[in-house]
Amino acid sequence: MSAPKRYYMGLMSGTSVDGIDCAIVNLDKQIPEIIAAHCYPLPESIRREILTLCKAQQLSFSELGRLDVAIARAFADAAAETLKSSGLTAESIVGIGSHGQTVFHEPNGDVPFSIQLGDPNTLAEITGITTVADFRQRDIAAGGQGAPIAPLLHRHSFAAAASNRLIVNIGGIANITLLPVRGPALAFDTGPGNVLMDYWIAKQKDARFDREGAWANSGVVNAELLARLRSETYFARPAPKSTGRELFNGAWLQAHLDAIAVSINANDVQATLLELTARTITDAINAALKSGEIYVCGGGAHNTVLIERIAALAPSFKVATTMELGLDPDWVEAAAFAWMAQQTLAGKPVDTGPFTGAKHPIVLGGIYQSPQRC
Numbered sequence: 142m143s144a145p146k147r148y149y150m151g152l153m154s155g156t157s158v159d160g161i162d163c164a165i166v167n168l169d170k171q172i173p174e175i176i177a178a179h180c181y182p183l184p185e186s187i188r189r190e191i192l193t194l195c196k197a198q199q200l201s202f203s204e205l206g207r208l209d210v211a212i213a214r215a216f217a218d219a220a221a222e223t224l225k226s227s228g229l230t231a232e233s234i235v236g237i238g239s240h241g242q243t244v245f246h247e248p249n250g251d252v253p254f255s256i257q258l259g260d261p262n263t264l265a266e267i268t269g270i271t272t273v274a275d276f277r278q279r280d281i282a283a284g285g286q287g288a289p290i291a292p293l294l295h296r297h298s299f300a301a302a303a304s305n306r307l308i309v310n311i312g313g314i315a316n317i318t319l320l321p322v323r324g325p326a327l328a329f330d331t332g333p334g335n336v337l338m339d340y341w342i343a344k345q346k347d348a349r350f351d352r353e354g355a356w357a358n359s360g361v362v363n364a365e366l367l368a369r370l371r372s373e374t375y376f377a378r379p380a381p382k383s384t385g386r387e388l389f390n391g392a393w394l395q396a397h398l399d400a401i402a403v404s405i406n407a408n409d410v411q412a413t414l415l416e417l418t419a420r421t422i423t424d425a426i427n428a429a430l431k432s433g434e435i436y437v438c439g440g441g442a443h444n445t446v447l448i449e450r451i452a453a454l455a456p457s458f459k460v461a462t463t464m465e466l467g468l469d470p471d472w473v474e475a476a477a478f479a480w481m482a483q484q485t486l487a488g489k490p491v492d493t494g495p496f497t498g499a500k501h502p503i504v505l506g507g508i509y510q511s512p513q514r515c
Contacts (some may be wrong), residue, residue, distance in 0.1 A: 147233055148176055150223070150270070151472075151479035152216050153240035154183065154259075156313025156385060157335055157440060158191050159349060161219040164475035165227055165234070168483050172298050172467040173476040177227035180471070181219040187211050191258075194244050195386045205258075212242050213263035220268050231511075237272045238482030238506075239264055240474075246277075246385040248286040254278065255287040265509040273482040276506040285497030288383035290505070292318035292328035292496045294477035299466055300326070305433030307426055308463065309451070310474065311335060311441025314385055315422055318496070319429050327429070328496035329380035332373070332421040333389040334441050337414045340391045345407045351415075354446025360412030363405050369397045370417045376424070381498035419450035432457040438470035481505055 151164045160180040167174035183191070190208050194200055200208065216239060224230060241257030248255065261274035277287035295308040295318040308318040315334035319327040335350065342348045342356060351357055373393075375384055394414075398405065405413075418441070426435065435458045441447055442462045452460040462470045484491055490502035 147235050148229070149479035149483050150220060150234050150237045151240075151475035151477065151482070152220060152237055152264075153475055153478055154212075154242045155439075155474070156243065157339055157350075158183065158188055158195075158242070158313075159339075159440070161216055162472065162475040163219040163223040164472045164479060165223060165229065166476050166479040168480055173294070173480060175469060175472050175476065177223050177229070178469070178472045178475065179219070179223055179226065181215075181222060183215060187215060191242055191244060196390065209258045209260045210263050212259040213261070214267065216241075216259050217264050217267035220264075220270070231269045234270045236482045236486050237264065237268065237270050238276075238478035238480070238485075239272055239274045240276065240478050241274060243277075243385065246288065246383065246387060248281055248288070248383055253281045253287075255281055261507070261509040265511050269511050271486070271511045272509040273485045273506045274509065276478070276481055279503060279505050279507070280493050280497050280499050283493075283499040283501060283503045285493050285499030286381050286383040287497060288385075289316040289318075289328050289330055289496055290481070290493060291474050291477040292316070292326070293491055293493065294473070294480045295328070296320060296326045297480065298468070299436065299463070305430050307430070307433060307435045307458070309422060309426075309435055309437045311418070311422075311437060311439040311444075311447070312474070313339070314389070315418060315441065316383075317422065317425055321430060321433075326495050327380060329425075330383045331425045332376055332384065333414075333418055334439065335418075335444075336386060336389055337394055338411060338418070340394065341407070341411055341414060344391070345411075350440070351411060351444070354415055354444040356408055357411040357415040358446045360406060360408030360410070362416045363409050363413045365401055366397060366405060366410065366413045367416055367420075369400060370394075370413070371420065376421055381496065383497070415444075415447055416450065419447055419454055423451055423454035426455050426458065434458065435460045436463045436466055437461070438463045438468075438473035440471075442470035
């Protein structure tokens with residue numbers, strides 16, 4: 142009798158802080174097969190604490206410690222619910238790749254670092270599944286930016302011999318992975334994805350996100366505001382580069398709005414923020430390649446107005462989602478962390494240098510052994 146099939150699990154909460162993505166993944170083929178997946182909402186109290194921490198950058202040690210464990214417990218709940226819905230048990234999972242929740246990312250200071258909360262000790266203890274975590278900090282220790290690292294899976298799964306491909310991941314922050322037919326792969330954060338649009342619609346309409354870009358589509362791009370936003374020096378910096386809420390946040394947007402003499406309609410601001418995301422993504426694409434195929438993943442793949450603008454601003458490229466390649470755009474990043482866990486548990490170094498600038502291939506992350514498998 143053959144042994145039961147075993148899988149990997151990816152867990153993450155992104156810059157948008159909109160929920161915990163959990164995916165159980167079969168990694169036997171080049172394109173990961175999603176066995177079960179779901180996005181679980183973060184408890185509202187935890188979400189508020191995360192956003193407050195990202196904004197004010199102040200918590201007591203007691204509050205920080207409690208939040209670290211609370212996030213891990215929420216991740217464990219998401220893992221348990223996904224296992225239950227799939228009919229699988231913890232014994233079916235070789236390991237969890239847990240990204241955690243980024244609360245501060247500073248790869249360019251005198252002492253570079255990146256902080257993800259969601260204590261992996263707690264996660265391994267509750268789930269009974271060996272957990273791999275701390276991926277970004279390990280990359281930074283090797284001289285990298287710590288981000289983006291999901292392009293590791295993009296390169297492994299999506300590169301094609303016959304065509305230039307670009308994977309555009311639009312979460313809170315947007316990043317692109319260039320997979321040219323000739324030459325090395327390259328990836329970097331282009332700037333804001335959904336983070337500013339989400340902030341603005343929450344402020345103005347008390348909504349989590351702009352469904353399909355409908356509110357942005359009701360407005361008109363303000364040329365003066367767009368020019369001011371695009372003057373941010375980050376956009377002109379060469380790769381490797383990465384960014385987050387530390388730069389692109391409500392205060393950054395408000396400073397630009399305050400510098401404009403006339404008031405701008407709220408929906409026109411939203412239209413301008415969508416245009417900023419579209420243009421900074423396509424500026425990077427058009428500077429790198431003349432033609433090819435663009436495949437979008439992440440929450441931004443559901444913003445039809447944004448996808449239409451990307452297609453219009455990159456007319457020599459085919460634009461689709463990663464569904465066309467066989468992987469649902471909602472689960473690409475969770476699948477990437479499941480794949481990274483597999484590499485780490487096998488002791489395989491991965492080359493993040495083309496994406497983060499790390500000085501040499503490394504085994505990413507730390508392993509937190511499950512109590513049942515020690």
